[in-house]
Amino acid sequence: xxxxxxxxxxxxxxxxxxxxxxxxxxxxxxxxxxxxxxxxxxxxxxxxxxxxxxxxxxxxxxxxxxxxxxxxxxxxxxxxxxxxxxxxxxxxxxxxxxxxxxxxxxxxxxxxxxxxxxxxxxxxxxxxxxxxxxxxxxxxxxxxxxxxxxxxxxxxxxxxxxxxxxxxxxxxxxxxxxxxxxxxxxxxxxxxxxxxxxxxxxxxxxxxxxxxxxxxxxxxxxxxxxxxxxxxxxxxxxxxxxxxxxxxxxxxxxxxxxxxxxxxxxxxxxxxxxxxxxxxxxxxxxxxxxxxxxxxxxxxxxxxxxxxxxxxxxxxxxxxxxxxxxxxxxxxxxxxxxxxx
Numbered sequence: 001x002x003x004x005x006x007x008x009x010x011x012x013x014x015x016x017x018x019x020x021x022x023x024x025x026x027x028x029x030x031x032x033x034x035x036x037x038x039x040x041x042x043x044x045x046x047x048x049x050x051x052x053x054x055x056x057x058x059x060x061x062x063x064x065x066x067x068x069x070x071x072x073x074x075x076x077x078x079x080x081x082x083x084x085x086x087x088x089x090x091x092x093x094x095x096x097x098x099x100x101x102x103x104x105x106x107x108x109x110x111x112x113x114x115x116x117x118x119x120x121x122x123x124x125x126x127x128x129x130x131x132x133x134x135x136x137x138x139x140x141x142x143x144x145x146x147x148x149x150x151x152x153x154x155x156x157x158x159x160x161x162x163x164x165x166x167x168x169x170x171x172x173x174x175x176x177x178x179x180x181x182x183x184x185x186x187x188x189x190x191x192x193x194x195x196x197x198x199x200x201x202x203x204x205x206x207x208x209x210x211x212x213x214x215x216x217x218x219x220x221x222x223x224x225x226x227x228x229x230x231x232x233x234x235x236x237x238x239x240x241x242x243x244x245x246x247x248x249x250x251x252x253x254x255x256x257x258x259x260x261x262x263x264x265x266x267x268x269x270x271x272x273x274x275x276x277x278x279x280x281x282x283x284x285x286x287x288x289x290x291x292x293x294x295x296x297x298x299x300x301x302x303x304x305x306x307x308x309x310x311x312x313x314x315x316x317x318x319x320x321x322x323x324x325x326x327x328x329x330x331x332x333x334x335x336x337x338x339x340x341x
Contacts, residue, residue, distance in 0.1 A: 025051035027266040028075060030067075032060040032082025032171070033253070034208055034228070037286040041080065044282070045273060051266050059206055060086045060171030067095050067258055077261040078270050081125065083171025083207075084114055085178065087254035088320030091121035096256035099268060103275045103294065111293035114252045117317055124252040125274060126283070126290035129309045130175055131248055133211040133229025133239040138220045147221065149245040150180070150192070158199040161220035163210035165203060166337070168329055171251065172207025172225055177328055178319040179249025182312055193336045203340055215239050225251060226304040227289040234287055234302055243309040250311055253290060 027045075031038035035057050042053045058066065060082030067076060067090055079087070079096075090096050098120045104112065111124030132147070139146065144161075147153050153162060165173035180189040201219050204210055210222030211229045215237035222229070229241035255274060257267045273279055280297035283290065289303040318324055 025049070025263070025266050025269075027051050027053045027263050027270055028077045029053050029055045029270070030063045030076050030079045031055055031057050032063050032079065034231075034286075034288065037081075037283060037288040040282070040286040041274070041279075044279065045270060049269055049273065051269065053270075059165075059169050061167075061169040061174065064090055068093070071095055071259075074258050074260040074262065076258045077263045078267040079256045079258065080270070080274060081253050081255070083175050084122070084124065084252040084254040084316060085174055085320040085325065086171055087122040087256050088114075088118055088316060089322045089325055090256060091118035092320070092322055095259055096121040097259040097261070099257050099271060101272050101275050103272060106277070106295055107275065107293050108291075108295055110252055114254060114316065122254045122256040123271075123275070124293045125255045126253040126280070126288075126292055127250055127306070128225040128227040128253070128290040129243060129248055129250040129304055129306065129311060130172070130179055130224075131226040131229065131241060131243045131304075131309075132221055132223045133214060133226070133232060133241050134221045135214045135217060135219075136238045136240050138214075138217060142220070144220060146240075146242070148242060150183070151246070153199065153221070153223075154192070154195050156199075158221065160199065160201045162196070162199045162223065163202050163204055163213055163219050163221070164200060164223040165207045165210065166205065167332055168337075169205045170207040172228075173203075173223075174325070174329070175225075175249050175251050176223060177332060179312065179314065181328065182249065182315060182319075183247055190331060190335050193332070194339070197336055197339060200340070203337070211239060225290075226309075230289045230302050230304060231287040234289070241304060243304065245310070247310045247312045249314045250306070252316065 064086035100120045114124040167173035167177045208228040211224040214222040215232040226241045232239040277294045277296035280292035284300040289300045
C-alpha cells in the first residue's frame, strides 16, 4: 500500500513538473533571415518574455518544404522571416493558420495587403528590393565596368564572376526568377537566364550567400536583396549595392503560425512581439537593413529606400500560387539548372 502511494505521488510530481515546464513556455521557431538577426531575435524574446526558443535557421524554400512534409504532425510553431512567396504558398495550402495581431492597424499598407491576401495566415514583417552587390576592389583590379542593368550582367567579362542562389531552396532567387518573368515575359526571361548561366560561378543554397562570397573576394557580383549588400558595406567590405535600371522586384519578408502549432499561445506572443516598433527598430543592430513593417519603427538610415528604386508592381498573389511556383521551378530545373556550371 505504502509503495503504491509513493508511486502515485511520484507520478503526480512528475506530471506537475512536466506541466510547470510547459507553463514556463517553449517555442519551436524556424528563422529564415540571416543567422545574426535570428540569434538577436531569439535572445531578445527569451529575455523579455521568459519563453525558451528552440530555433532552427533554414532558407524559406527549405522551411516551406519542411512544414509541408510535417503537416500531419507539426514540429514547428512559428516561421519568422524569409521571402513572402513561400509563406503565401503555405497559406494557400492551409499549412499555416489565421491570426490577426492587435498591432495590425500599425502596419504599413504593403504588410496589411500581404496579410489580407492570405486571409491573415501570414503577415509582412519587413520589405526589401532585389538587386546586387559588387566588389569594387575586384572591379578595379580586373578593369570591369559597373553593371547598372539586368542586361549588363550578360557581359562576357563577368564569366565566372556572378553568384545567385538556387530558386528551389532560396526565396531570394525565386523572387529574382519571378521578377524577371514579370519584367521581360516568361520566354524572354528564361532566354536571359540561360545566357546568364554562362557567367554564374555557383548557385548557392542561401539567398544572402552570393554577396558574402563577393565580400570575401571569391567572386565579383552577388545577386541578392539590396539590404544584404548594404550590410556587407556597413561591415567594412568593399561592396556597392545596385538597383537595376529596367526595374526590379521586392520581397515582403513574412511571418506565419503553423497550423496545429503545439505551443500556440507562445507563437502568438512571438507574433505580436515581432511586429512591435521597439523590436523592429533593433534589427539594424544586427546589420539588418530592411524596411520595417510597423509604421512607428525606426527606418535604418542605410536601408535602400523604395522611392529611390524603380520597382515593378510585383504580383505576389500570382507568383505565390503553388501551381505557378511549381511550373516556374520545374522550367528552371530543366532549362537552367540542368546545364548549370
